[in-house]
Amino acid sequence: MDNLIIGTAGHVDHGKTMLVKALTGVDTDRLKEEKERGISIELGFAPLTLPGGRRAGIVDVPGHERFIKNMLAGVGGIDLVLLVIAADEGVMPQTKEHMDIINLLQVERGVVVLTKIDLVDEEWLALVREEVAGFLKGTTLEGAPVVEVSTITGQGLDELVRTIDRVAAEVRPKPATGQVRLPVDRVFSVTGFGTVATGTLWSGVMKTGDLLDIMPAGISTRIRSLQVHGARVEEARAGQRVAVNLTGVEVEDVPRGSVLAAPGSLLPSHRLDVRLLLIPETRPLKHRARVRLHLGTAEILARVVLLDRDELSPGEKTLAQLELEEPAVAARGDRFVIRSYSPMHTIGGGSVIDPVARKHRRMREEVIRSLLTREKGTPEELLFQQLDSRPALFTAAELARAAGLSEDEAGKALSSLSAGGKMREIPAEKQSYFVSRRVYGEWGEAVRQLLQDYHREFPLREGFPKEELRSRKFPQLNSKQLQFILAAMEKDGLVRVHAQDVSLPDFSPRPGPAQERQVNGLLQLYRESGYQPPSWSEACRQVGLTGPQAGEILQYLLRQGALIRVSDEILFHPVPLQDLRKSLVDFLQEREGISVGEARDLWQTSRKYALPLLEYFDRERVTRRVGDKRVLARGLEQKDRP
Template sequence: MKHIVIGTAGHIDHGKTSLVKALTGIDTDRLKEEKERGITIELGFAHLDLAGGRMGIVDVPGHERFVKNMLAGAAGIDLVMLIVAADEGVMPQTREHLAICRLLGVKTGLVALTKKDLVDPEWLDLVRQDVGEFVRGTFLEGRPVIPVSSATGEGLDELRAALQQAVEGAAEKSSRGIFRLPVDRVFTIKGFGVVVTGTLFSGSIRAGERVEAFPRGLEARVRGLEVHGAQVEEAPAGLRTAVNLQGVEKREILRGDVLGRPGELKPTYMLDVHLQHLPDAPRPLRTRGRVRFHAGTAEVMGRVALIGKDALEPGESAFAQLRLEAPVALLPRDRFVIRSYSPVVTIGGGEVLDVTPRKHRRLRASSQELLEGLREGNESERLRILLREAGPEGADVRGLTGRLTLTPEEIRAGIQAQAKAGALRVIDPEAGLALTAEHFAGVQGAIEGFLAAYHKANPLRPGAPREEVRGKAGGATERVFDAALAGLVSGGKVREESALLRLASHKVQVGEELGKFKERIEGVFRAAGFQPPSLEEAMAAAGAGANAGRQALQVLVNEGVLVRMKEGLVFHRANLQEAQARLEGHLRGKKEITAAEFRDLLGITRKHAIPLLEYFDTARVTLRVGDKRVLRQR
């Protein structure tokens, strides 16, 4: 069974509602004002039984004042029935409604020439020819034009047959992908509570599932589903669907909201789009111009930031960024319409490319290339483009959900497939965090490049601190840096020792003269025992100048032979080990020690005793309790 939604379109008083009633027996005008004035104001809904099943019908208002309501209904249709009254022919809203259908991506339909009983055959033939000229170059060119009378019933059988044929050739919405139902009506039913209706754009929904109303962030439970007046357990894409919600109030949900699964859509104030300016638009569209934005069943105000242009002439197209005054919940590939702020007329529309873009510089060529790729690529290519745009930070399944038409499970599968092909590197399989192979190689190259420069500038240092290297790793996050470093270490290109990183090829080169000073300075500190000299005293005793002495001292510290402490003190590691052995021996017997007792134990002054005790505290040898130290339990 095919699931197709048929929509009416056409000028006011051309007989759209009467024709729907003649076809289905359902009067879609339900408001008192509609009955009194004889015009359609709000959307009306009916269903038509054809050989392929029961098709939904959305009847839209034709008055120019209610085009925004027409847009809310037209957003979900698969096939349009353009209504033209034979006694009037093509009128302003006929033109506007067809333009809207084209902008929204409607691909097929037919024309119904209503009120044929009011004109003679010659006039009817002239109107038919006029309609043929009008639809030339559109998706309705070559489609059936069926004269019909709702009053007499003449032509209804031919119209049903033409609709049957059109339905057979129409493309259905996909029940794969993310579940979305843009809300066009909200009401309550006594004993049931809140009910929302809309055309199910994609995916499917089952009774009992939890849903979220975007962009409001309200969660609710699906209490029941109804399609064409019958209760169902599951509703697939392409059906007019009523959803009975539990856990929300009527006032909390409005037309323009979108039902989806929790967390699967990304409310946004900014969209990257491809924009078509209608040929009959009254004036150029200038960048920063304020417009009325219509998508799904939503209408919000916003401004158009053209990319690469200052203005868009009628008939031209361009990439643009829409900056909205209220959030919307859309997906890439969604169609939209824009209308001028004042006077309110339809001036263009197009396709959404990205729902969480960065701000673009207006004339940057890279922005154009990115958007061209998003427009032309399939979902696999778009996934790779978004990950390339994410840079060395990468992106995970959660961050990509809502930026593609895929479910989280489909995104995860896409990442795995591209990783298997070598295009991506997966950093965190559980979260689905990945980045392009090029960016991963770039991070590794940045690590190697920084280490090479570091070794050149600091030839006597064994390596660079890990955190310093991470800060220079091309903007990589900690997880990406860790993965890139792990790859370099396992590949034998980088060594990590004591929180220092070095290229595997790097070795500290100590010349003959420096080696001599190094040996002498080490001897001075070793002989000093627990009361080491100052740096100046040590260098003087070794006969080393300031520059050579400091270099030799730094090499000894880097090698771990000498240990720097507070107050500028430096101890030989062997002396520290001996001091620790005496301290531990004392504590095993006496259980505790004061600073004065420690001073006497080593035969040193307080100047050296306090820094040594603090060093052993930091090294977790001792624990300070009041003014005493005890042996730390290990």
């Protein structure tokens, strides 16, 4: 790989910082207190160019037990570890704890460096070699090369560089194609530039000018400039140590433990579903034990919820949920470490299964089965589990993020699910939504039953109001999403969609026998009343129509065009209304205009009807008002165009 992050690990005063200085020329102890005490307290960083041309960044971590949390902030993103063991002391307590952390984080490539060989004789060195070999058995560094060096005499340093170069060739590169994710391990302010955050870019590509989210706070920012190994660059790639100059934020907005991420790519959560391992050399862990979670560069207090037992024994693994006291962001597969609350020492760790988990009920087989699928399932199984878990619409990006897949992996899995008939794609304006066939089928049946009952109760209405349908059956969707669902259901022959309503595909509003007699009576009355129709209440009284049915029949007649509303109080039958229109157009084609009084005389009616009729014809663009008269609308001056 072209970019490489190397981390040191080992007991305090075993020569980690001196080794880094000998390899790079950089003294990573930058704090005054570190100089005075002769130990590393904070993380240190130094660049190293390997013989093969690879550019490496070395993260020098503290070895003292009091600063293990700082060590954990730096070790999360490393590709290769230098486990430093002083030849004059051998394996010590923090050597063991650092090795536990390396195991728990699954750092699989490394070099064991025996330092201070100038202080011991060959016989002692042979004993230390034997001790180290036994210590490494069963760890991720079993079989790792061991190089003996002295930073005082320079012995072994060239061999160490060659060995690092050889082992580096075996390291898998971090995914530059994924979403940007950089856990922040240091933040400071530079005069004239503002806030600068540093960390290892775990995935993706950062470019000057890109927008970022500071998570879990959810603060938006933009990249002003970038540095890699102290040099300004326009672009930083996964696997590099990066300093990011951020716009519009203060140092306190980006504390250690924050993650710089592509906008919308991570969701904060107070719960993580995990596979948890308790290391052998510790005490049993009880359900709801309080622990310190180290995730990326963050340290968060949490409770361990054991899902299938009340106590986890040393050396055992189990499925668990971590309830966090502060929100965190993670991705599926992220490694983590837990330490006891007090006294603080490393007790276990594992990997994230679901970074945005819901609360589970304990001792449930279905919960365990679901988590096992999420842990070991194929991309198709992971996506289908998300789709089938709740009645909702998902975008491809949301599914990929929830399942911990790349967008490319998610796209292929979605195609496979669609071909297998397990998923329904819902086309939208700029993207598609996805829903499982089971959920889609349940939605369709629920809508069918609702409409069937509605049509039976209200046979004259065109259909069920869309917004009421959304609030009753789809409260989790917004109005636009409901439109897309209904369009898909209409295409599948499940419904018919109208402007404001939705109905069954074969439904047409029609009155029953008793209603039909009343409808016919009303239409006859309005047609025969000509230019002076009765009010609706009077018409209903004449045909014996009362109560809510009167309103139902009126709306039906208006939708059918069997009656036309001229004003709030006046209804006309279409035939006499058409006669009125023709006589008005004929009149105006012979004269320059018509007043209300002239219209009243023309139609032999009263002002009560003449004025509303003229205003109606204005709205219908048959006429237009000029002063206190009406003239023909443009386009009708020469010829009537009914």
